[in-house]
Amino acid sequence: MNPPENANDKFAIEIDGLECRYGDRVVLEGVSFAVKRGEIFFIIGGNGCGKSTLLRHLIGLRMPARGTVRYSGRDFTHAEPRERQALLRTFGVLYQGGALWSSMTLHENVALPLELYTDLPEKDRAEVVALKLAQVGLAGYGDYFPGELSGGMQRRAGLARALALDPDIVFFDEPSAGLDPVTSLKLDELVQQIHATLGTTIVIVSHELASIFGIAHRVVMLDRDARGVIAEGDPCALRDGSDNPRVREFLNRRSGAVPAEGSK
Amino acid sequence: MSENKPQARAEAVREGDTLVVHVGGEWKITNPRPAWTSLVEGETVKRIRLIADQLDGWDSSLALFIREARAWSEAQGAAFVLEGLPAGAERLAQLLAQKPAKPPAQPHGLPDLFAVVGQATFKLWVEVKDIAWLVGECAFSGGRFFRGRAQFRWSDCVVEMQQCGAMVLPIVGLISFLVGIIMAYQGAVQLRQFGADVYVADLVGLSVVREMGPMMAAIVLAGRTGAAFAATLATMKANEEIDALETLGVSPIDFLVMPRMTALFLMMPLLAIYSNFLGILGGMLISWTILDIPTSLYWTETKSIIDLSDLSTGLIKAATFGVIIGLSGCLRGLKSDRSAAGVGQAATSAVVSGILLIIVSDAIYAVIFNSLGW
Numbered sequence: 334m335n336p337p338e339n340a341n342d343k344f345a346i347e348i349d350g351l352e353c354r355y356g357d358r359v360v361l362e363g364v365s366f367a368v369k370r371g372e373i374f375f376i377i378g379g380n381g382c383g384k385s386t387l388l389r390h391l392i393g394l395r396m397p398a399r400g401t402v403r404y405s406g407r408d409f410t411h412a413e414p415r416e417r418q419a420l421l422r423t424f425g426v427l428y429q430g431g432a433l434w435s436s437m438t439l440h441e442n443v444a445l446p447l448e449l450y451t452d453l454p455e456k457d458r459a460e461v462v463a464l465k466l467a468q469v470g471l472a473g474y475g476d477y478f479p480g481e482l483s484g485g486m487q488r489r490a491g492l493a494r495a496l497a498l499d500p501d502i503v504f505f506d507e508p509s510a511g512l513d514p515v516t517s518l519k520l521d522e523l524v525q526q527i528h529a530t531l532g533t534t535i536v537i538v539s540h541e542l543a544s545i546f547g548i549a550h551r552v553v554m555l556d557r558d559a560r561g562v563i564a565e566g567d568p569c570a571l572r573d574g575s576d577n578p579r580v581r582e583f584l585n586r587r588s589g590a591v592p593a594e595g596s597k
Numbered sequence: 598m599s600e601n602k603p604q605a606r607a608e609a610v611r612e613g614d615t616l617v618v619h620v621g622g623e624w625k626i627t628n629p630r631p632a633w634t635s636l637v638e639g640e641t642v643k644r645i646r647l648i649a650d651q652l653d654g655w656d657s658s659l660a661l662f663i664r665e666a667r668a669w670s671e672a673q674g675a676a677f678v679l680e681g682l683p684a685g686a687e688r689l690a691q692l693l694a695q696k697p698a699k700p701p702a703q704p705h706g707l708p709d710l711f712a713v714v715g716q717a718t719f720k721l722w723v724e725v726k727d728i729a730w731l732v733g734e735c736a737f738s739g740g741r742f743f744r745g746r747a748q749f750r751w752s753d754c755v756v757e758m759q760q761c762g763a764m765v766l767p768i769v770g771l772i773s774f775l776v777g778i779i780m781a782y783q784g785a786v787q788l789r790q791f792g793a794d795v796y797v798a799d800l801v802g803l804s805v806v807r808e809m810g811p812m813m814a815a816i817v818l819a820g821r822t823g824a825a826f827a828a829t830l831a832t833m834k835a836n837e838e839i840d841a842l843e844t845l846g847v848s849p850i851d852f853l854v855m856p857r858m859t860a861l862f863l864m865m866p867l868l869a870i871y872s873n874f875l876g877i878l879g880g881m882l883i884s885w886t887i888l889d890i891p892t893s894l895y896w897t898e899t900k901s902i903i904d905l906s907d908l909s910t911g912l913i914k915a916a917t918f919g920v921i922i923g924l925s926g927c928l929r930g931l932k933s934d935r936s937a938a939g940v941g942q943a944a945t946s947a948v949v950s951g952i953l954l955i956i957v958s959d960a961i962y963a964v965i966f967n968s969l970g971w
């Protein structure tokens with residue numbers, strides 16, 4: 334949203350030589366790619382290849398063993414606490430189940446980031462919250478508790494909260510998991526709409542082929558055996574012309590793309 | 598219909614070296630089936646022919662039977678031949694016959710003493726580190742709070758205060774009152790033998806104010822509030838709600854732990870005073886009804902024996918217990934597994950470790966106050 338400050342700023346996120354591990358177990362190593370500003374970017378791959386792991390490292394919930402993550406050219410991994418706080422505020426995250434705070438109403442959920450990080454008076458805040466809820470099609474649901482909503486509504490409410498501070502980047506963890514095809518299509522449309530109105534950079538972890546071909550500008554594909562990125566680019570081009578058979582098979586929904594679970 | 602189909606049956610006929618087994622009827626896993634071992638009891642043969650010529654129906658139970666038969670004949674060193682088995686049943690039996698690639702790991706004998714001691718020590722070390730981590734984080738958070746930079750919401754704190762203050766008044770009151778009655782009753786029986794009835798007031802007053810009041814309040818809160826904290830935080834962790842706070846740049850310590858700790862720290866001494874009062878009231882009731890001590894005398898006696906140092910030791914303990922309950926509840930919640938079982942475990946261990954630490958700290962305080970002469 335901010336005008337580019339320098340040439341480096343073309344990229345919203347740059348990932349350089351990232352290594353992710355749990356204890357001694359290396360899940361990903363040498364992962365490098367970059368997400369352009371204003372792009373809808375997908376991280377795809379079979380079950381257990383480390384998509385969620387990568388996401389947790391990108392948003393700072395886990396420290397990478399090696400490598401750096403930069404947002405708009407600013408180092409996030411080695412940032413001072415204050416700088417880190419500032420960078421955290423430039424992105425929103427939509428968690429897999431919505432992760433709404435269950436003891437608060439939808440209104441309070443969306444209002445909390447505004448309350449903490451803006452000086453808006455109570456009345457303006459309420460208006461912004463109403464706007465965000467309307468944006469995701471939940472106008473009038475402000476007084477509901479998360480437990481009183483269906484899974485799809487919770488997902489959308491989570492999106493409203495992720496958008497509360499008008500972030501430059503929004504991360505989605507498996508947005509369509511557990512949604513019916515029509516609802517997940519609607520969610521895709523919502524994503525496109527937000528992208529079009531706010532120019533937000535969007536990073537989605539998913540293996541929903543329909544969404545990938547529907548809205549992705551670019552994808553990276555991770556692989557469990559390679560422990561890293563095996564393909565990067567336009568999804569349709571990769572489907573038809575990747576030199577890696579695994580990538581073609583995954584995108585064409587044929588078996589053989591994903592190594593059997595539990596195999597070494 | 599299936600009711601009038603014949604039951605599963607198997608008959609063995611010996612023909613020279615060969616045992617011929619005919620199976621038939623309806624084989625269902627929910628119905629009884631013949632056991633192979635009783636069929637071939639005491640037989641020694643070179644060959645087994647299993648003929649399935651009168652089958653009305655079959656399922657996995659037939660496959661189990663065939664597996665048993667095959668295992669037995671292998672043990673006997675006899676050849677095993679299957680005849681007339683439906684193709685599906687044959688495939689099922691083959692799946693069962695496949696040996697697992699790896700033999701199941703032998704259960705270990707008695708675990709090595711050194712290993713057990715080592716593991717227990719390591720676990721203890723990890724727990725000590727966790728407690729130190731949380732205490733340190735809370736200290737930092739307290740520092741931020743006093744500089745006005747903590748993301749601490751008084752509204753949350755007030756809600757928690759209500760939960761661990763006002764809402765527990767009935768149960769804490771009842772328990773303290775009954776404890777007062779019990780102590781007065783026990784004391785009265787002994788003291789009456791010496792004609793020292795009035796000292797019941799001293800006995801009840803001192804033990805309630807110094808020990809039982811804070812302790813009863815703490816134990817009720819450990820069971821109620823400590824478990825609730827652990828379960829709430831563990832559920833929030835399992836639902837990624839805590840992750841959502843962290844990515845918003847909000848410290849879960851400031852936002853979730855500190856309001857709860859503050860609420861307990863402030864409420865516990867108040868609850869202890871309330872509990873003291875009701876305990877003394879219980880003692881008074883018994884003295885009045887059973888020992889015929891006038892309530893005014895009882896009250897004067899109580900006032901003369903309890904001084905400020907007794908009251909303050911009780912209150913210092915109560916505040917400490919509050920911190921302990923909060924720490925163990927929040928720690929178990931924050932460090933729980935992200936699963937339903939993790940939530941249950943967190944709640945249980947919060948109560949157990951909370952009560953344990955309360956008793957331990959009470960013992961430590963007993964030594965300290967004794968040496969200070971309070």
Ligand SMILES: Nc1ncnc2c1ncn2[C@@H]1O[C@H](COP(=O)(O)OP(=O)(O)OP(=O)(O)O)[C@@H](O)[C@H]1O
Pocket residue numbers: 355360378379380381382383384385386387
């Ligand atoms: N907390 C953890 N501790 C240890 N290992 C973990 C942990 N979380 C994930 N892993 C391991 O890391 C690997 C990658 O897991 P991850 O959850 O990132 O996969 P994924 O690509 O998101 O899969 P899915 O599509 O099924 O969600 C897996 O092999 C998993 O066993």
Ligand SMILES: [Mg+2]
Pocket residue numbers: 384385386
């Ligand atoms: Mg995942």
